[in-house]
Amino acid sequence: MEYIYELIERIRRQQLEILDLEKQLADLKKEQAEIQKLKRDIELEVQKEVAFDKELKNDKQRQAKAKELLDSNDRYLSLLEQEKKIEEGVSNAIYEIKRMNIELDYLKRLYDIQLIHETKKQEALS
Numbered sequence: 001m002e003y004i005y006e007l008i009e010r011i012r013r014q015q016l017e018i019l020d021l022e023k024q025l026a027d028l029k030k031e032q033a034e035i036q037k038l039k040r041d042i043e044l045e046v047q048k049e050v051a052f053d054k055e056l057k058n059d060k061q062r063q064a065k066a067k068e069l070l071d072s073n074d075r076y077l078s079l080l081e082q083e084k085k086i087e088e089g090v091s092n093a094i095y096e097i098k099r100m101n102i103e104l105d106y107l108k109r110l111y112d113i114q115l116i117h118e119t120k121k122q123e124a125l126s
Contacts, residue, residue, distance in 0.1 A: 001118060007111040014104045018097060025093040032086045035079050042076045 046069045050062045070076050 004111065004114050004118060007107060007114060011104065011107045011111060014100060014107060018100050018104065021093055021097050021100065025090065025097065028086055028090050028093060032083065032090065035083045035086065039076065039079050039083070042073060042079070043070065046070055046073075 043066075046066050049069065050056060050066045053062075053065065056062045056065055
């Protein structure tokens with residue numbers, strides 16, 4: 001019977017850890033969306049600058065100039081680096097949540113089996 005109580009405690013702890021990870025994932029996704037917005041703002045500014053540059057004669061020149069401006073923008077490069085780290089964090093969090101949910105399912109099945117065994121044991125003693 002003690003093992004059943006231990007399983008219940010392990011299941012509870014696992015559920016809490018999953019909730020913590022899900023909150024971390026939500027925070028990462030919020031931060032990711034903020035970074036994407038900041039990147040888009042910079043990209044729009046660059047596009048405006050390129051669009052009104054009279055020296056650029058065609059789309060290829062405008063695209064090359066836009067790329068050059070973005071590649072030389074420290075803030076934009078910093079956002080790209082942050083975005084890459086956050087994407088990695090999101091991937092890791094998703095993987096860990098899935099792994100922990102599998103483990104949680106295992107613990108629940110183990111609990112069910114132990115409960116059945118304990119019930120049968122009690123019935124045999126009666």
